Amino acid sequence: MKVLLVDDHMIIRQSLLYILQSQFPPVLCFEARTGEECTTMLKKENFDLLILDLTLPDTDGIALTEWIMQRNPHQKILFFSTSPTEVFAKRLYQMGIMGYINKQAPISEISNALYAIIRKGEKYVNEEFKAMLTQSDEPEHDIAPLERLSKRELSIAQLLANGKSIEAIAATLNVETTTIRTHKARIFQKLEITSFPEFLQKARQYKLI
Secondary structure, three states, X not given: OEEEEEOOOHHHHHHHHHHHHHHOOOOEXXXXXXXXXXXXXXXHOOOOEEEEOOEEOOXXXXXXXXXXXXXXXXXXXXXXXXXXXXXXXXXXXXXXXXXXEEOOOOHHHHHHHHHHHHHOOOOEOOHHHHHHHHOOOOOHHHOOHHHHOOHHHHHHHHHHHOOOOHHHHHHHHOOOHHXXXXXXXXXXXXXXXXXXXXXXXXXXXXXXX
């Protein structure tokens, strides 16, 4: 089995490497620090499983997942991230990922997720996300504002919240700056805000950062 670990923190990659090699032998692990390194390796190699961080130095997990799934709709992906489940997990599961684990989860939960995906070929859905699914029928006016954003808008909102400029986001997503400005305007409209300080306040309130 071949696994690609994508995270810009060496300690995270090494921790996952230890868990995989000690609990799921034989496994061959590769490492990438950025989205660019990840896509470069995927163009050269096939992997049974990708373990991705949601926030990378040069891209975000949603945009990277879109690229991966367009290239290989059957690619197995497990997200291992500090970003809150309630903001991102539902979108990512809809895109076809196998699981979403918070980096603060105990080793036992990480092992359970890996066992479900690697040994059983099943998606892993933890109790937190199961509880979220039972609340999916709530009225539209009760939905958190971030739920109203499209996948691309959520990606851009995350990058903006983490200090990326319009120009940097355009370069990351390979689009024109005018496109990013249009998305930003729509984000502000959907969040019912008019200024960037208000946006940052909303981002913190709904755990986007």
